[in-house]
Amino acid sequence: MSASPESTTPPADRSGREYPDRPWVGVGAVVWRGDRVLLIRRGRPPRMGQWSLPGGAQSVGETVFETAVREVLEETGLHVVPTEVVTVVDAMTLDDTGAVQYHYTIVEVAAESPEGEAVCADDALEARWATVDEAAELTEWDETERVIRLSASRRAAG
Template sequence: MSADRPKVGAIAVVLRDDAALMVQRGKEPNAGLWGFPGGHVEWGETALEAAVRELHEETGVTATAAGYLTCLDVVGRDAQDRITHHYLLAAVLCHYVAGSPVAADDAADAEWIPLSEIAAAGRPFSQNVDRVIAAALAHHKTAALA
């Protein structure tokens, strides 16, 4: 496989008690920023499976995948406008099962962050966190009406 192709990843979006489970990235890209737990989709693994696996590896939290929320293109560029990384991320809505978040793997920190803090941009968040939260909340609202 060529190095100039996007890498496929999955992020786990877990909401509980008006908070979202998030990790602070310990490595580039996005080191120091807060976002959803996630990582690469392995060969033969679905993005749904990858989101659940990466969630557990990065936080110790167990969840089940409920379905896809959206897809995100994350393209980074250097000062000369050259592409440094390109990820296609499947945002997966997950239902919390058990566990308290503890940072592991490549996460520097992990915690439940109140949705109000996310809306107020109370800390440095990765690009599209607000868009993914909005999709998750819309899904919950639609599910509650059904």
Template sequence: MLQREYPLAPLVGVGAVIVHEGRVLLVQRGREPMKGKWTIPGGLIEVGEMLHEAVVRETREETGLEVEPVELVELLDRIHREEGRVRYHYVIADYLCRVVGGQLAAGDDAAAVRWVERAEWNSHSALVFDPITVRVMEAAWQRSTQLHKESR
């Protein structure tokens, strides 16, 4: 069993920035860390699992959607400290993904799922966004737009 809180070493995870029809899919975290906040779907990789496989599995478990990872958007550290100690430490590979199937529904540790327009993360929305999440969504949005133009 992995020790998520106060780990002995960083844990490796993945995230899926799913850009579809001009929107990005977000999940509301159902548990810590960041419970109640809106973020991109994702989770920890399993032993023997490739990063791309983990992105597909985690997205299916949290959202019901089948995705295809397109490319790595960012590799980042998520370190949450509490009273001078590291409570959570994740190294996360966030991927730009496209929807290839499935039925949207909150599952696993997601309290809710919803599509958001770009204006919602670039304004004072009622949704609560972490600045790192906004940065990753914006980078994926820009790359998705660029890929769309190149494919024409």
């Protein structure tokens, strides 16, 4: 029996990022330069158009730190040095029917970027440096603000 166009049943193949059969491992990078953190405006779902931390899906054979370095380079052209894992975040987006449309387990990695100009590329629409308070105003997802503040407090204590 084939589904009608009005059906809310997710697609049968659930191996992709949308309506997945398992969580995807993502790596977010909390990139610091002095007292400023790097933000990107997302160019793809989920949270398209929102300010966020750079990052993306981990590839097979790649460490978490390698993923952070690659994703920041792809999205902003910046070279970074990862310093620590800050935390792990569960990111789930439900569709209008309540089905899980996106599910990521995001490992948040702190990193330093000593030099270079952030230029948006790949799936980033914009890139900018912000203070912790500016980042809190710009970001819409509460977890992003929490992760940035946690990383900032760990840097201050270190």
